[in-house]
Amino acid sequence: MKRIVVIGGSDQFYGRVQQAFPDAGERLYRWFENLDGVTSLRAILTLDPAVVVFGPDLPPNVALTVASEFDRARPDVSIVIAARESAIGVEQALAVGVRGVLRPDSDPKQIAHVIGKAFHAVQARSTKAPRSEPTRVPKSRVITVAGPKGGSGKTMVSTNLAVGLASMAPRGVVILDLDLQFGDVAYALSLKPRHSLYDAVSTTGPLDLTTLKVFIAHHRSELYALCAPEDPARGEMISADSVSEIVSLLMSEFRYVVIDTNAGLSEHTLSAFEVSTDVVFLADMDVPSVRHLRKVLDALDRLGMTEHERHYVLNRADSRVGLTMADAAKAAGISIDIEIPSSRHVPVALNTGTPLLLSNPKSPVSRALRTLIDRFATAEEHPIRRPMKWSA
Secondary structure (H helix, E strand, O other), X not given: OOEEEEEOOOHHHHHHHHHHOOOOHHHEEEEOOOOOOHHHHHHHHOOOEEEEEEOOOOOHHHHHHHHHHHHHHOOOOEEEEEOOOOOOOHHHHHHOOEEEEEOOOOOHHHHHHHHHHHHHHHHHHHHHOOOOXXXXXXXXXXXXXXXXXXXXXXXXXXXXXXXXXXXXXXXXXXXXXXXXXXXXXXXXXOOOOOOOHHHHHHOOOOOOHHHHHOOOEEEOOOEEEEOOOOOHHHHOOOOHHHHHXXXXXXXXXXXXXXXXXXXXXXXXXXXXXXXXXXXXXXXXOOHHHHHHHHHHHHHHHHHOOOOOEEEEEEEOOOOOOOOOHHHHHHHHOOOOOEEEOOOOHHHHHHHHOXXXXXXXXXXXXXXXXXXXXXXXXXXXXXXXXXXXXXXX
């Protein structure tokens, strides 16, 4: 039985909501407890709400924050906020999934109108896209970007790869930062996430998709990100088994899961390899990098991790360091698939937190990255690629 749940607000406000829906009975529920993050969110969802109303006593910034978490975790639930017009902007509210805004002194007629529209929006979505009909491509593609050497450009490649895929599959791509001690995905995307992978694996009770969505940040390119913790000590507390669980949940929701890793072969990176459909191996134009890549490939072969498709990328391929591309390929015993040239635009993009595909889409590096992206796009996705541009 779908409910209207009212959080916060005075007795007078709740009384007007009751007058607006005199026949609601148990379908109208008043939440008295404090909001304390994920625990409250999960408890509210057990009430099976269709509409959640944030009363005027709840600070607008808190209401917007919780509304955003609801939108990520359960977009099928409509949110209505009661607040002064000067305290909350309509565009700001819509950006976090709010379906209606009420004045604190709204009369029962206006309350019934706004909440009624939000309720009907839930019904329209469920009628248009019933749960029994699949709405996603059935198979998810997990792409791990790996390299044996630090500073080889993994984060640059993984973030641009994710942004490029998101241009073809909007809201269908998530990037997971598995450099758990010094991950820079959030910085490279200019994100300031409220939560991290540590928060996701530390939640009490069994972790499900609804809970996981609360910890995922949204990027303006219609990309999602589950970032590494700020504190390196917290990164050490994340187990490899929990990483496998997280990736499995992400696979059930997203068309593409892009994983950025740390240097070498950590236990977490091996967990990512086990569930990957594709691995992008990255090397620099220097002998140690290429030799280490060969060792990684040999180790994976010995472990029997060979089911994924491998893609070999040579970064800074035009560097004049006494080594040719042919030398690099021969030393690693591989055939190079993608060559990414050197460019001063790469560090500029990383320093400003704007992926190169957005800040400089016509650069030679961006063209090389698009070649890599095209290796993962299906025939159906190619025609819907959107222009690569940044909108502030």
